Amino acid sequence: MSRRVWITGGGSGIGAALARRLAADGDRVVVSGRRPAPLQQLVAECPGRVEALPLDVADRDGVQRAVETLGPLDMAVLAAGDHHPTPAGDFRAETVRHLVEVNLMGVVHCVEALLPAMLERRHGHLVLVASVAGYRGLPTAAGYSASKAAVIALAESLRLDLADSGVRVTLVNPGFVDTPLTRRNNFPMPDIITAQAAAAAMVKGLEGDAFEIAFPRRFACLMKLLRLLPDSVYFPLIRKVTGC
């Protein structure tokens, strides 16, 4: 059955690959991001299946207004995100604030705007995109890891609060995916996959009922294992592996 799906961060990378895949599978998809051009390109690629709704997820009022125009949704994939390094030698509150505004508050603004109608209809699926970088603090990524750890906790709490409400919550934790976001990285990215492979993993995961979808499997499992390590092992191991 055709679903109505909203994807933030839908103009590029993982969000765009997912939009293409869902549209090809017969869903009606609305894609959002700040820049209209990449959104319009997707609309042109998938005529009659994809609509564009430009917005900035950091703008709470703008998100409220945009969600009012969306109408009833079956699923919202909150994938808008950004990454900038925040190494201790050049640690700036401004950069961390930006990452928190987009990666965490962007999700919060969308959830706030979406939940009342979903709760009233007792129907809807919130898909929050965090990262395996939120499992533990990673070098040079204090701002990014902190923002994504917060999204993981947010999703877990919402999952508990919304049990039996008819509103489903899924957490997506990607490892490295080849997108404009990671093309800025100047370090080797183990087990990196294409955005199409990421979208396929998400579609497969969303068909099941697991709370978390983490991929690629081997790298995600390794990152999960890091959570179990005592600090006395974790810190020296990460310094050795990353050279930081």
Ligand SMILES: NC(=O)c1ccc[n+]([C@@H]2O[C@H](COP(=O)([O-])OP(=O)(O)OC[C@H]3O[C@@H](n4cnc5c(N)ncnc54)[C@H](OP(=O)(O)O)[C@@H]3O)[C@@H](O)[C@H]2O)c1
């Ligand atoms: N690539 C990876 O390895 C990886 C790994 C783990 C998690 N993730 C997460 O996956 C999500 C998608 O990232 P990606 O890799 O596909 O990167 P991407 O291609 O850079 O996509 C991010 C999208 O978010 C949009 N965006 C950024 N700031 C926004 C804002 N303030 N308001 C609305 N939209 C905004 C961007 O569009 P505009 O610039 O036009 O706004 C862009 O289309 C992010 O949440 C990212 O943190 C990625």
